[in-house]
Amino acid sequence: MSLSDRFSKSSNPLLSEERLAKASSQPLDGGVIQRSGSEVMTVDGAVNKTFLLGALLTATAVYSFFFPSQLFVWGGLLGGFALVIFMTFKPKMSGTLAPIYALLEGLFIGSITATYAAGFGVGLVFNAILGTISVLFMMLFVYKAGIIKVNQKFRSGMMMALGAVVLLYVLNIVLGFFGMSVPYLHQGGPIGIGISVVIIGIASLMLLLDFDSIERGAAMRAPKYMEWFSAVGLIVTLVWLYLEILRLLAVLQRD
Numbered sequence: 001m002s003l004s005d006r007f008s009k010s011s012n013p014l015l016s017e018e019r020l021a022k023a024s025s026q027p028l029d030g031g032v033i034q035r036s037g038s039e040v041m042t043v044d045g046a047v048n049k050t051f052l053l054g055a056l057l058t059a060t061a062v063y064s065f066f067f068p069s070q071l072f073v074w075g076g077l078l079g080g081f082a083l084v085i086f087m088t089f090k091p092k093m094s095g096t097l098a099p100i101y102a103l104l105e106g107l108f109i110g111s112i113t114a115t116y117a118a119g120f121g122v123g124l125v126f127n128a129i130l131g132t133i134s135v136l137f138m139m140l141f142v143y144k145a146g147i148i149k150v151n152q153k154f155r156s157g158m159m160m161a162l163g164a165v166v167l168l169y170v171l172n173i174v175l176g177f178f179g180m181s182v183p184y185l186h187q188g189g190p191i192g193i194g195i196s197v198v199i200i201g202i203a204s205l206m207l208l209l210d211f212d213s214i215e216r217g218a219a220m221r222a223p224k225y226m227e228w229f230s231a232v233g234l235i236v237t238l239v240w241l242y243l244e245i246l247r248l249l250a251v252l253q254r255d
Contacts (some may be wrong), residue, residue, distance in 0.1 A: 005028075024149050029053045032181045039223070039224040040218075040219050040223060040224060041218050041221070041222040041223065041224060041230070042218050042227070043214055044217045045224070045227040046214045046217070046218070046226075046227040046230045046231055046234075047186075047214075048227075049098070049228050049230075049231040050231040052099075053098060053099065053101075053102040053231050053232065054102070054235065056103050056106065057102040057105050057106040057109065057235065058103040059103075059106060060104075060105075060107045061087070061107070061109045061110035062106075062110060062113045063106075063107075063110060064076075064107045064108075064114070065110040065111070065114045065117070066114075068110065068111040068114035068115065069111060072107040072108060072110065072111040073108055073111045073112060075104065075107065075108075076104045076105055076106070076108025076111070077108045080101050080105040080108060083100060083101040083104070084101060084150075084232065084236060087101070087229060088231060090131050091225060091226065091229045092223075094106075094225050094226075094228035094229040094232060095225050098228040098229070098231060098232050101232060101235075102235065105239060109239060109242070109243075112243070113125050116128075116250055119250070120249075120253050120254075124131045124246070124249050124250060125246070128242060128245045128246040128249055129242070131245045131249075132238060132242040132245055133247075135200075135204050135241060136207065136238065136241075138204075139204055139205075139207040139208055139211075140207075140211065142208065143207075143208050143211045146183055147206075148156075148208060150208050150209065150211075150212040151180050154208075158202070158205055158206060158209055162202060162206065165202055168182060169186065172185055186247050186251065187251065188254060193248070193251060193252065194249065196244065196247060196248040196251065197248070200244045200245060200248060203237060203240050203241040206237045206240075206243060207237055207241070210230075210233055210237050212231060214218065214234070215232065
C-alpha cells in the first residue's frame with residue numbers, strides 16, 4: 001500500500017478506517033466481516049464513556065494539581081502513552097485499560113497545570129479549560145452543521161498536518177538533549193505565537209475526525225469495546241488541545 005493510500009484510509013491515528021472495518025459486524029467494501037456477540041457500538045455509548053473517562057481524568061488531575069510531583073508527570077506521561085500504544089494494537093482491551101489511561105493522564109495533566117498556575121496564576125488555567133471546552137462545542141457544531149465536510153481529502157490533509165506536528169515535536173525533543181530547541185516553538189513573538197495558533201488549529205480540526213470516526217464506527221456496527229477505544233481517541237485530542245492552549249496563554253501573558 002502506498003503512503004497516499006495509507007493517508008486516504010485514515011483519520012484519527014487511533015481510529016483508522018481499517019481498524020473500524022476489522023472490528024465491524026457489517027459488510028464493508030464488498031467483504032462480509034462478522035464478529036460474535038450482539039452488542040455493538042453506538043454514538044451515545046461512546047459519548048457516555050468519554051464523559052466517564054473525562055471524570056476519572058479530572059479526579060486525578062485535581063489531586064495532582066494540589067500535590068504535584070515529577071513522578072506524576074513522568075509516570076502519567078509515559079504510562080498513558082504506553083497504554084495508548086497497547087490499545088492501538090489490542091483494542092479489545094480498551095474496556096479495562098481506558099480508565100487506567102484516564103487516571104494516569106490526569107496525574108500528568110494536574111502536575112503540569114500546577115506548574116503553569118504557580119508561574120502565571122490560576123486564572124490562566126481557568127481560561128485554558130474554558131478555551132478547550134469552547135473549542136470542543138464549537139467544533140461539534142461545525143461538524144453537525146456540515147460547515148466542514150469530513151471526506152477523504154480532508155482526512156488526508158489532516159493526517160499530513162498531524163505528521164508534520166509530530167515530527168516537529170520529536171525534533172524538539174532530540175535537540176533538547178543537546179541543549180537546543182526548534183526555533184520559535186512555544187516561544188513569544190509573532191512567529192512563535194503564530195506557530196502555536198496553527199498547532200491549536202490542527203488539534204481543533206482533529207476533533208472533527210474524532211466525531212466522524214465515532215459515527216462511522218457506529219454505522220459499521222463495530223463491537224461494544226470500540227466505544228472505549230473511541231473515547232480514548234477523543235480524550236487524547238482534548239488533552240493535546242488543552243496543553244497547547246495552556247502554553248499559548250502562558251506565552252501571551254509573559255509577553
